Amino acid sequence: MHYYSIAAAAADLRAKKITSVELTEMALGRIRQLDDTLGAFIVVNTDLALAMARRADEDFAAGIDHGPLQGIPLSLKDNIATEDAPTTANSRVLGSNSEGYDGYDAAVTERLRAAGAVLVGKNVLMEFATGKSDPESFPDPLNPWGLSYSPGGSSSGTGIAIATGMVLGGLGTDTGGSIRHPSAKNGITGLKPTYGRVPNWGSVPVSYSQDSIGPMSRSAFDCGLILNSIAGSDPRENATADAPVDDYTDGIDAGVKGLRVGVPTEYFYDHPELELEVKNAALGVVEVLRNLGAEVVEINLPMAELSHIIYWITTAGDKAAYHSPDLAGKWQQYGQVTRRKIALGTLYSAADYIQAQRVRSLFCRDAAKVMERVDILVTPVTFSNSMLKAEEGSPLGANGTSAFNVLGYPALVLPSGFASNGMPLSSQIVGAPFAEATVLRAGHAVQQATDWHIKIPPIVQEVSDRSVGGRGTATAEERV
Amino acid sequence: MPEPRDVRAFVRAAVEAAGLPVSEEEYEEIVVNYPALRADADRLYIEAARYETPAQIFSPVSPTDRN
Numbered sequence: 001m002h003y004y005s006i007a008a009a010a011a012d013l014r015a016k017k018i019t020s021v022e023l024t025e026m027a028l029g030r031i032r033q034l035d036d037t038l039g040a041f042i043v044v045n046t047d048l049a050l051a052m053a054r055r056a057d058e059d060f061a062a063g064i065d066h067g068p069l070q071g072i073p074l075s076l077k078d079n080i081a082t083e084d085a086p087t088t089a090n091s092r093v094l095g096s097n098s099e100g101y102d103g104y105d106a107a108v109t110e111r112l113r114a115a116g117a118v119l120v121g122k123n124v125l126m127e128f129a130t131g132k133s134d135p136e137s138f139p140d141p142l143n144p145w146g147l148s149y150s151p152g153g154s155s156s157g158t159g160i161a162i163a164t165g166m167v168l169g170g171l172g173t174d175t176g177g178s179i180r181h182p183s184a185k186n187g188i189t190g191l192k193p194t195y196g197r198v199p200n201w202g203s204v205p206v207s208y209s210q211d212s213i214g215p216m217s218r219s220a221f222d223c224g225l226i227l228n229s230i231a232g233s234d235p236r237e238n239a240t241a242d243a244p245v246d247d248y249t250d251g252i253d254a255g256v257k258g259l260r261v262g263v264p265t266e267y268f269y270d271h272p273e274l275e276l277e278v279k280n281a282a283l284g285v286v287e288v289l290r291n292l293g294a295e296v297v298e299i300n301l302p303m304a305e306l307s308h309i310i311y312w313i314t315t316a317g318d319k320a321a322y323h324s325p326d327l328a329g330k331w332q333q334y335g336q337v338t339r340r341k342i343a344l345g346t347l348y349s350a351a352d353y354i355q356a357q358r359v360r361s362l363f364c365r366d367a368a369k370v371m372e373r374v375d376i377l378v379t380p381v382t383f384s385n386s387m388l389k390a391e392e393g394s395p396l397g398a399n400g401t402s403a404f405n406v407l408g409y410p411a412l413v414l415p416s417g418f419a420s421n422g423m424p425l426s427s428q429i430v431g432a433p434f435a436e437a438t439v440l441r442a443g444h445a446v447q448q449a450t451d452w453h454i455k456i457p458p459i460v461q462e463v464s465d466r467s468v469g470g471r472g473t474a475t476a477e478e479r480v
Numbered sequence: 481m482p483e484p485r486d487v488r489a490f491v492r493a494a495v496e497a498a499g500l501p502v503s504e505e506e507y508e509e510i511v512v513n514y515p516a517l518r519a520d521a522d523r524l525y526i527e528a529a530r531y532e533t534p535a536q537i538f539s540p541v542s543p544t545d546r547n
Contacts, residue, residue: 209536309520320498328499340506346498347491347514352521357534359524364535 003456006168006222010068013060020060020071023168024053024118027073031120031166034460039139040160042078043085044121049073052118059116068225070116075170077155078122079129079204080213081106089204090127090138092333093326106202107237108171108213108230115229120167123157129178129206130154130319131338132392142389143185144457145423150387152185154178158216159186164460169217169226175206176311177381177401179214180413180428184381187415187424189443189453190216191223192401194433195408196241198227199234205322207315208239210405219453220412220443224248227436246437256445257293259438261286262374267304268400274383281416281425282380288446289378299374302366306359307403313348313356314406320345337392360406367407368432376442377430385419400428410436412443415452424452487514 004012004023012018028046035041056071076082079089087101088094094101105113112119124141127133143151144164151160155172159182162170172179174192183190191214198213205211215226227248233240263269263286269279290296319342320327331339380400404411409430416427429446431439447453491511495502502510 306523306526309524313521313524324498328501331501336506339500340509343495343498343500343502343506343510344513344517346494346500347510347517348521352524354534355521355524355529357536358529358532359526360535361532362529 003165003218003454004168005219006068006072006217006225007219009072009168010070010225013071014065020053020056020118021050023071024049024073024120027120027167030164031161034164034166035139037142038144038160038164039124039141040157040164040166041075041121042088042090042124042138042157045084045119048084049118049120056116056118066114066116067229069112069229071118072169073118073120073167074112074226075120075123075158075161075167076109077125077158077170077172079125079173080109080171081202082109082119082122084119085122087122087204088138089129090125090133091335091338092133092137093330094204101202101204104202107199107234109202111230112171117229123155123161123170125156126154126178127335127338128204128319128323129173129175131335131341133335133338143423144459145187146421147459148388149423150185150389150392152182152387153392155182155190155216159183159188159190162186162188162216162218163457165456169215169222171213171226171230172216173203173206174212174214174405175210175315176405177399179212179216180381180401180411183216183413184424184426187426187452187455187457188216189219189223189412189414189447190214191227191413191436191440192404192411193227193231193436194241194410195405196239197243197410197434197436198230199232199237199240201234201237205318207318207405210311210314210408212405219447220414220440221249221252221447223412224252224440241434243434248437248440251437252441252444254441255292256289256442259289259294259376259442260374261289261294261296262299262370262377263296264301264304264377264379265298266300268301268379271383271398273398274380275385277419277425278380278383278385282378282427285414285416285427285429285446286378288449289442292445292449294442297374299370299377301370301377301403303359303363304403305398307363307406308398310356310360310363310406311402313352314360316345316348317353364407367409371432375431375435375438379428379430381413381426381428385423385425386421404430409433410439412439414443414446415455417452418455424455487511490514
């Protein structure tokens, strides 16, 4: 039951095989079993979650159906505002004064509530989706597939919670890979939507032109279900797009026959830091798609090797501006890794920031020409599969993800096998702007032909046995 | 932009201008990292972008007026 897909749970709720209260109690029980050790949650809203579940069940009984997310336990990264819990961004800076984010729901939170979802709690993240909190202040998230390995970030807790069956899905945020890296490291499925597809209103910003809130779950189909509820423009935000919102699960079973799959060999497949197992996992997904009838073509994405520099300078400038009022006066309240990373933004000039945007224009134009020839790209996610906990917090160097934040393209990460060290391997499917339906269709086709996405961390049972007697996770009534 | 002749002085001035109370250890770490960061930034000053306009476009119409 812990590893229900959202789709299966939604069907069983309507068939009266299970109630939302039962689902939610299951989720809360799994959190009590595992979260002491794995550190996925900052706050668990036990009483509120059960109240939401009861309301969902009452609505079902009255014939009121808000859609597939009704009654489904989900969680949110704690840089997304919720009216029923403080929003800390995993930092003592906001933990002591989150007035900018207190007492209201972010746009996506509003939409999930309207969809009848049960919001179980707020997940651990890298501090300000950037660095690393000092460990005495917030839970230290651990990878359920291997405790000495990084769970990825910055949406670490959401990834862990879904991988271990604490919740059936959730939301993360992605500026350079922060949905996709933890999805890859935890062996789950995550989607960074097109920039502007989902409103960021009510979330703590990282980079104003690269941030995207998106769904994380156990399948492309479930990501589509969540995206259906959160996509769409919002008049309170400059950056949301008026582009029509598709039904992202309608036609998802259409297959990939004739789909044009681009393999961008330069940079993404020939970088010196790319590990062989990681490369082969992505090529494996290309072969699955080929065997399902897709056409595969080798292409080149010009200037991809500059994309992580564009990403870094853009992000550095945005963060330096956003944190300026706090960084000087609350320096000691930031984690050491976080404040050092943000401080680097002071070293660039305004001309450097603008130059990054000028090269970005070139990159976007060249990429658009490539996307006229293909429907999707398939690439690795990270170049290394073996980041240890001790290595967390390093600046994001060359990688497979940040190029698509620079471009604003939708990008789906899905499990693609396992490495020799037992850790999950993943691949990334990228589409043209607002082509989430195509990206999800391709991901769904791969997942219908493979079973990597339904594998469960073997350590879950061991941790469950060892967690008896551990410390409790803070409830909504207790602030960290 | 060429690397400053005196990296240590530049980094000191930059962090002090931002009002950041960095420790000496943090300052030394930034000094060590700065040349590589500067070299990466300099890679973006390419001829192909000489007359390019930035990717972000300003609209004089306020967000509420657009709706």
